[in-house]
Every structure is written in structure tokens, then in C-alpha cells.
Amino acid sequence: MSSPLLKLSANQLYELAAGLRNRTIQLHAGDFVVAPHVPHGHAGAVAEELLRRKHDGMTADHVADLLWLLAEQRMLVEREHAKLDLVWTGPEGIGSASRDTRVVVKELFGKAKSNVLLSTYAIYDGAAFFKPLADRMVEQPRLTVELFVNIDRKAHQSAEQAVEKFTSDFTKYHWPWPQKPRVFYDPRAHDLAQTSVLHAKCVIVDGATALISSANFTEAASNRNIEAGVLTTDRTLIATLASQFRRLVVSGELVEVKGW
Numbered sequence: 001m002s003s004p005l006l007k008l009s010a011n012q013l014y015e016l017a018a019g020l021r022n023r024t025i026q027l028h029a030g031d032f033v034v035a036p037h038v039p040h041g042h043a044g045a046v047a048e049e050l051l052r053r054k055h056d057g058m059t060a061d062h063v064a065d066l067l068w069l070l071a072e073q074r075m076l077v078e079r080e081h082a083k084l085d086l087v088w089t090g091p092e093g094i095g096s097a098s099r100d101t102r103v104v105v106k107e108l109f110g111k112a113k114s115n116v117l118l119s120t121y122a123i124y125d126g127a128a129f130f131k132p133l134a135d136r137m138v139e140q141p142r143l144t145v146e147l148f149v150n151i152d153r154k155a156h157q158s159a160e161q162a163v164e165k166f167t168s169d170f171t172k173y174h175w176p177w178p179q180k181p182r183v184f185y186d187p188r189a190h191d192l193a194q195t196s197v198l199h200a201k202c203v204i205v206d207g208a209t210a211l212i213s214s215a216n217f218t219e220a221a222s223n224r225n226i227e228a229g230v231l232t233t234d235r236t237l238i239a240t241l242a243s244q245f246r247r248l249v250v251s252g253e254l255v256e257v258k259g260w
Contacts, residue, residue, distance in 0.1 A: 003049055004042055004045035004046050004048075004049050005046065005049055005067070005070060007039070007042060008038060008039075008042075008046070008074075009074065009078070009207070009235045009236065009239055010071045010072075010074040010075035010078055010235065010236045010239075011071075011235070011236050011239035011240060011243070012037055012038055012039075012239070013067045013068070013070050013071035013074060014067075014068070014071045015037040016034065016037050016038075016046075016050075016064075016067050017064040017065075017067035017068040017071060018064075019033075019034075019037065020050075020060045020061070020063055020064035020067070021060070021061065021064045023060070025037075025050075025060075026060070027050050027051055027053070027054040027060055027063065028051065028054065030047060031043035031044040031046070031047040031048075033047070034046050034047050034050070039207075040114060050063060053066070075236050078234065078235050078236055083231075083232070083233050084230055084231070084232050084234075085098075085099055085230070085231040085232075086098040086099065086228070086229075086230065086231075087099050087100070087101050087104050087211060087213060087228070087229040087230065087231050088100065088101065088227065088228055088229070089101040089102070089215060089221060089222060089223065089224070089225055089226065089227035090224070090225060090226035090227065091226070099231065101211075101213065101215050101221070101222055101227055101229060102222040102223060104211055104229075104231055105129075105203060105211065105222070106132050108203055108205045108209060108211060109132040109133040109136050109205075110132060110136060111205065111206075112133070112136050112140065112143055112205045112206060113140055113142075113143065113206055114140075114142065114143060114144070114206050114207075115143070115144050115145075115146070115204075115205075115206060115207065116133060116143065116144075116145045116146070116203070116204070116205050116206075117145075117146045117148075117202075117203075117204040117242055117245060118145070118146070118147045118148065118181075118202070118203050118204075118217070119147075119148040119149070119198070119200045119201060119202050119245065120147075120148075120149055120150075120200075120201050120216050120217040121149075121150045121197060121198060121199045121200075121201065121216050122150070122216040122217070122218055123149060123170075123174050123216070123217045123218065124216075124217075124218035124219060124220070125173070125174075125218065125219050126170070126173060126174025126175060126217060127173060127174055127175070127176060128219070129174075129217050129218075129219075129222070130174060130175055130217075133145065134175065134177045134179070137177075137179050138179070144181075144182070145181035145182065146181065146182050146184065146245070147181045147182070147183045147184070148183075148184045148185070148198060148200070148245055148254065149166075149183060149184075149185055149198065150185065150186065150189055150197045150198040150199065151163060151166045151185040151189060151190075151257075152166075152189065153189060153190040153192065155192065159187065159190040162190060163185070163257060166185075166257070167257060167259065167260070170183070170257075171260065180260045182256060183256065183257040184245075184249055184254045184255060184256050184257070185198060185254065185255060185257065186198040186253070186254055186255075187255050198254075201213050201214060201215055201216060201217075201229075202241065204238055204241065204242050207235065207238055207239060207242065208233060208235065208238065209231065209232070209233055209238070210231070210232050210237070210238045210241060211229055211230070211231050212229055212230050212232070212241070213227060213228070213229025213230075214227045214228055214229060215227035215229060
């Protein structure tokens, strides 16, 4: 029977190796310790595999070295097979080999099975944009959606009023369906003297495919503007990108919208 370690990405193997080296992961601990670092449903098998190595006489540092070498090899393989495609909105010259932004996003939503992570600066007519994803959440009840979005604060509003206005508009115009995504924002945008905004635009599906684009989640960006993006299957890059957002949530620098 093949090792469950072979089912992990390079980034997941790196995280396990680092955890063993800094002792945040113990070889005798249960699957809850490795669960944050491995795909859903694999924690038990991975924990048993690590414990088996201990019974074979390996120390935590030995196992970490093994995982690190496996991660290095996996990263080389993933990068060799990773594919990049240009994704484009707007006029195209003769002989263009790009893919259409609107079509790519709809395809990504339609194949999602476990998780979708989205980030955008602006949303306009969101109900039309998000409907394929909302339909997919009904088809796949275990599908989770994380949306990172900029929430503007007007000069006459408090920070709380800005979030309340966003929540009202989001549920009315952008996501009127009962099953809601988790929504996060950067509270620094509410400091009118600092004027920081969440400006990143990307769509990540199942940790396997990502669209990184200049396009916001608007009708203009999907159909009329000139927008450029890259569609990638580089799992190491994708895992690193997703972790950038999730680490900011854990640290409290990105805040979740509550009270749907």
C-alpha cells in the first residue's frame, strides 16, 4: 500500500517538516496536530505514518529530513507539470491564444469540489457573477467558499456603518442565496488617513487551479475592459498564495464579516 505522504503537495510536506523541526508537531500526537497541514480526510493516515517512522527508530529530525527531501522532489515534479495560460478580457489581436476571463471563471466555479478562495477589490452586479458558484455550493454541500473583499468607508460613516452597509448590499445585490460564503476584509481600509485597500484579485479552486488577474468581480471586468491574468496549476504557488490570505486571518489582520 502506498504511503499517504505521497498524496501531499510540496507545500504541505514542507509545513510538516517545519513542524517536526520546531516541535509544534510531535510524532506521538494525534491526527488533530497534523490536520491543519494536510487535505481533509488525510490527517489520520498521515499521523499514523509519522508514528510508524518513530517505531522504526527514526527521530523527529530524521522524519523532518525525509519529508523535506520528499518535498523538494515533489516541487520539481509539480513545477515540471504546471501549466500557465493567459486569460484576457477585451479586444484581441490576430492569432491571440488567450482564454476569456468570464469563461474561465465559470469553468472554475463549475468544477469546484472542496474549497474556493476568491479575492477582489470591487464587486458590481455580483448576483450574476456569483450564481454559478452558489449553484455549485448546492450541488456540492461540503464546498466551502472564502471571499476576501475591500469594504470602503465613506467620510460620513463609522467603520461599523461601513460594514453594515456592505453586509446589506451584499445580501441584497450580490449574494441573495441562503448559503453564504465566509467573507473577510482589511480593516485598514477604514482608516481614512492611511487609505490602504485590499486590491488583490484571484480565484483559487481546490488548491489545484488558480486565476491571478487584474479583473475585479464586475460585469465590465468580465466583458468590456482590457484585463490580463494568468491561469496556473502550480500547486506550490497556489498553496503559498492561499496561505498568504489565511495567515492574515489567523493573525487577525483580516477580519471576518459576521451577522448574515
